[in-house]
Amino acid sequence: MYNLEHLRMLVETVEAGSFSACARKMGKVQSAVSQGIASLEVDLDVELFSRTTRKPTLTVDGARVLQFARSILRQVEDLNAAAHAIHRGEEALVRIALDNSLALPRLTEICSGFSEKFPTTILELYSVATFDIGQLIKSGRADLGIAYIMNDFDKEIEQCFIGNLRFVSVCSANHPLAKMTQISMSDLIPYRQILSRGQDEAEVTTFLKFSTQAWYANDIHTVRSMVSKGQGWSYVPAYFADDWITAGDVVQMQMSFDHKPWNMGIDLLAPKGELKGPATRWVFDELKSLLG
Amino acid sequence: MYNLEHLRMLVETVEAGSFSACARKMGKVQSAVSQGIASLEVDLDVELFSRTTRKPTLTVDGARVLQFARSILRQVEDLNAAAHAIHRGEEALVRIALDNSLALPRLTEICSGFSEKFPTTILELYSVATFDIGQLIKSGRADLGIAYIMNDFDKEIEQCFIGNLRFVSVCSANHPLAKMTQISMSDLIPYRQILSRGQDEAEVTTFLKFSTQAWYANDIHTVRSMVSKGQGWSYVPAYFADDWITAGDVVQMQMSFDHKPWNMGIDLLAPKGELKGPATRWVFDELKSLLG
DNA sequence: AATAACTATCGATTATTGTGATATGTTGAG
DNA sequence: CTCAACATATCACAATAATCGATAGTTATT
Numbered sequence: 078m079y080n081l082e083h084l085r086m087l088v089e090t091v092e093a094g095s096f097s098a099c100a101r102k103m104g105k106v107q108s109a110v111s112q113g114i115a116s117l118e119v120d121l122d123v124e125l126f127s128r129t130t131r132k133p134t135l136t137v138d139g140a141r142v143l144q145f146a147r148s149i150l151r152q153v154e155d156l157n158a159a160a161h162a163i164h165r166g167e168e169a170l171v172r173i174a175l176d177n178s179l180a181l182p183r184l185t186e187i188c189s190g191f192s193e194k195f196p197t198t199i200l201e202l203y204s205v206a207t208f209d210i211g212q213l214i215k216s217g218r219a220d221l222g223i224a225y226i227m228n229d230f231d232k233e234i235e236q237c238f239i240g241n242l243r244f245v246s247v248c249s250a251n252h253p254l255a256k257m258t259q260i261s262m263s264d265l266i267p268y269r270q271i272l273s274r275g276q277d278e279a280e281v282t283t284f285l286k287f288s289t290q291a292w293y294a295n296d297i298h299t300v301r302s303m304v305s306k307g308q309g310w311s312y313v314p315a316y317f318a319d320d321w322i323t324a325g326d327v328v329q330m331q332m333s334f335d336h337k338p339w340n341m342g343i344d345l346l347a348p349k350g351e352l353k354g355p356a357t358r359w360v361f362d363e364l365k366s367l368l369g
Numbered sequence: 370m371y372n373l374e375h376l377r378m379l380v381e382t383v384e385a386g387s388f389s390a391c392a393r394k395m396g397k398v399q400s401a402v403s404q405g406i407a408s409l410e411v412d413l414d415v416e417l418f419s420r421t422t423r424k425p426t427l428t429v430d431g432a433r434v435l436q437f438a439r440s441i442l443r444q445v446e447d448l449n450a451a452a453h454a455i456h457r458g459e460e461a462l463v464r465i466a467l468d469n470s471l472a473l474p475r476l477t478e479i480c481s482g483f484s485e486k487f488p489t490t491i492l493e494l495y496s497v498a499t500f501d502i503g504q505l506i507k508s509g510r511a512d513l514g515i516a517y518i519m520n521d522f523d524k525e526i527e528q529c530f531i532g533n534l535r536f537v538s539v540c541s542a543n544h545p546l547a548k549m550t551q552i553s554m555s556d557l558i559p560y561r562q563i564l565s566r567g568q569d570e571a572e573v574t575t576f577l578k579f580s581t582q583a584w585y586a587n588d589i590h591t592v593r594s595m596v597s598k599g600q601g602w603s604y605v606p607a608y609f610a611d612d613w614i615t616a617g618d619v620v621q622m623q624m625s626f627d628h629k630p631w632n633m634g635i636d637l638l639a640p641k642g643e644l645k646g647p648a649t650r651w652v653f654d655e656l657k658s659l660l661g
Numbered sequence: 662a663a664t665a666a667c668t669a670t671c672g673a674t675t676a677t678t679g680t681g682a683t684a685t686g687t688t689g690a691g
Numbered sequence: 692c693t694c695a696a697c698a699t700a701t702c703a704c705a706a707t708a709a710t711c712g713a714t715a716g717t718t719a720t721t
Contacts, residue, residue, distance in 0.1 A: 081373060082709090097667060109710050111668060116709095121452040131667055131718045138455045145448035149441060156437035160413040163430045374678090389698060401679050403699060408678095423687040423698055 081153060083117040084146040086110050087125060091143055095132045159197040168354040170199045174219035177204040178273065178297040178314055179242075179343065179367075187363045195356045206274060206295060214348055220357050222346035223364060235347045240368030241340035245318045246330040248310035259333040262287055269309035271300050301326065312339060343368060373445060375409040376438040378402050379417060383435060387424045451489040460646040462491045465656075466511035469496040470565065470589040470606055471534075471635070479655045487648045498566060498587055506640055512649050514638035515656060527639045532660030533632035537610045538622040540602035551625040554579055561601035563592050593618065604631060635660060 090099040096110040103110070114133075118125050123142060126133035135143065171191075175184075191200055203219060207227065213219040215233055226238070246265075248254045254268060270288035273296065292309055294300045297317060304311050305326040313321075315338075321327045332338075345364050352358045382391040388402040395402070406425075410417050415434060418425035427435065463483075467476075483492055495511060499519065505511040507525055518530070538557075540546045546560060562580035565587065584601055586592045589609060596603050597618040605613075607630075613619045637656050644650045 078373075080709095081370075095667065105709095106711055107668075108670080108712080111670085112709080115669085121449075123452050123455050128668070128717095133668080137461070141451060141455060141461050142448065145444060145451060149444045149448065152437060152441045152444060156434065156441065157413075159433060159437060160415050163415050163433060169429070169433045372678095387698065397678095398680055399699075400681080400701080403701085404678080407700085420699070421687090425699080 079117050079120040081150070083113050083120075084150055086113045087117060087139075087143060087146050088150060090114065090126070090133065091135055155197065162195070162197045166354055167195055167198055168220075168356050170201060171195075171221070171353070171357050171360055172201040172203065172219045173221045173223065173360065173364075174203040174205055174210045174213045175223040176207040176210065176225060178317065179223050180204065181316065181367060183367050183369075187360070187367070190363065191356070191360060194359060198356045200360075204296070208274065210346060214346055217348070220347070220353050221361060221364065222344075223367065224344055224346055226342035226344050233349050235349050237345040237347070237365070239343050239345045239365050242343055242368065243315040244312045244339040244341060245315045246310060246312050246332065247304055247318050247321065247327040248330055249305050249307040249326070250328050251307050252310065254310055254330050255328050258331045260330055261333045261336070265310070271303045271309040271311040273297060273300055314341075371409050371412040373442070375405050375412075376442055378405045379409060379431075379435060379438050380442060382406065382418070382425065383427055447489065454487070454489045458646050459487055459490055460512075460648050462493060463487075463513070463645070463649050463652055464493040464495065464511045465513045465515065465652065466495040466497055466502045466505045467515040468499040468502065468517060470609065471515050471659075472496065473608065473659060475659050479652070479659070482655065483648070483652060486651060490648045492652075496588075500566065502638060506638055509640070512639070512645050513653060513656065514636075515659065516636055516638055518634035518636050525641050527641050529637040529639070529657070531635050531637045531657050534635055534660060535607040536604045536631040536633060537607045538602060538604050538624065539596055539610050539613065539619040540622055541597050541599040541618075542620050543599050544602060546602055546622050547620050550623045552622055553625045553628070557602070563595045563601040563603040565589060565592055606633075 085103065086099060089102055090096055090110065093099045093102050096114065097107045100107045100110045114125060121142060123138045124136055125139035125142060127136050188200060188202075191198075203213065205213070207224040210219070210222040210224045211227070211231055211234055214222050215231055223239075225242075226236075246260075248268075252268075254260060254264070257264065265287045266289060268288055269290045269292060270286065271292050271294060272286060273294050288309075292303060294303060297313065300311055300313060301317075301321055303309060304313075305321070310330060318327070318329060322329055345361065345367075347361060352361060377395065378391060381394055382388055382402065385391045385394050388406065389399045392399045392402045406417060413434060415430045416428055417431035417434060419428055480492060480494075483490075495505065497505065499516040502511070502514040502516045503519070503523055503526055506514050507523055514526075515531075518528075538552075540560075544560075546552060546556070549556065557579045558581060560580055561582045561584060562578065563584050563586060564578060566585050580601075584595060586595060589605065592603055592605060593609075593613060595601060596605075597613070602622060610619070610621060614621055637653065637659075639653060644653060
């Protein structure tokens, strides 16, 4: 039965143009390649090259086999890379849990960098509510977390402050608040506010709650649709709001001049003790610059 | 360097549970497997199995390698299947050009059947206008075609009638025609009609043209948006109209009792002479039942 | 016709893989 | 604990497969 070496001969011959050239490239003698290709042809029962010309030319059938050969060899390369990665102690998997309103543009840049630096390590992103992130890390289901600062985080969790996220207030264009200017805190009270919270009903953004009546959503996209339908106003991260405003879904509310924009502190979370491996450590360091 | 056989040993050992069982399954002796796995471990510099127990148990690193091994072997199986397919004379590729209003549900069934019967043959569907299909087949860029009957098809093309497609007339709910009942042919004349035609400006559905004023679209989806915006009425295949009506985009026009629904004949097209191979022949036969 | 560069084939050689025997380790039942 | 049943590791040797080196023949170019 044929070998990986035979498949390499096929690919190299096509790339180098002749059996001799392939042999030179692979550090073998010409007859070895000639016989190797011949035995591959016997095994597959397919004529791979036409030998009527001086240099062998790939047949249509050969081209079809070549596709598979290339693909198999690419995977063998991946396997070798993975073996080296294992040898360097790189993890098979890094799992990051992040608040679903924190999928910042910088995060995708970090992910791109990761895939170049650790091509064989799988990256898993769990988009959940801040409150659930602590549990995921404590139970070992996530290696790192990005969440709004909470004071009641467990002692088993390492917290690392990485910056503030600016929040702005938005409502739909039809909402009564949209027509008002110089809105003060007390103006907000009569109108329903949309807040997001986790599965366990603990509100993270509690201190941002002003209105007496509130509706809750479990993720930022639901908040968007609620707000755009005029079901209430909400505080959301400025970088989300900008998109929504551009798309025409919502408008930014005009707060009074003495109103300072709210900021929420963001923590990078990890289990206490050594991080899992070099890939996790790399992501940890990169995430410190998530907010700028 | 390691071999496909080594990777098979890894996979079989995991599946069978022990080196001995793997050896029995692979028709080898136990020591061959023991040595094979050992040499794979040396080549990759990864400990694949833990030997502290009676039966070797896969390590975490081993599990990571196993994924790759499985994937490589699956592709080798695909290569073997492709080699057999080549040997049976099956084509690498079957290209079907069809009028973009003829993507019938039955077509996806046929495609499913195809992928089971010819797993290594690639199926390409070109969705174009009827008028362009003849050219695609004549120039060898498509192997089969499905089109509305045209009388001026070339002599180089085999035409095979496969049935009629019922057409109904639709307009938007706000259109004046929507409020009318018992619409006769002459009632249609003052209103703009939306027709579809190919790139070369030849109208296929010419004999369905009633209104003096017409707008043209090059595919059925454009027709949909034109009609739903009230820019005109149109004749479209009933199975498309049903969806649009359900979605609320358009309404069916109420024609007078003596008005027979229009039918358009559908042809299966192929180049004259032998078809390319068994896969093309199979699709050809299946497409005969496209309309029922 | 001469040349350069290529491929196919074959016997000899070398490398790899498999075999069989044996020593040793693990598991679970009595 | 001891034993039977079943595993694995290792080794010398046999079998198989790959490679080498040499040679003859082919294809394009000058």
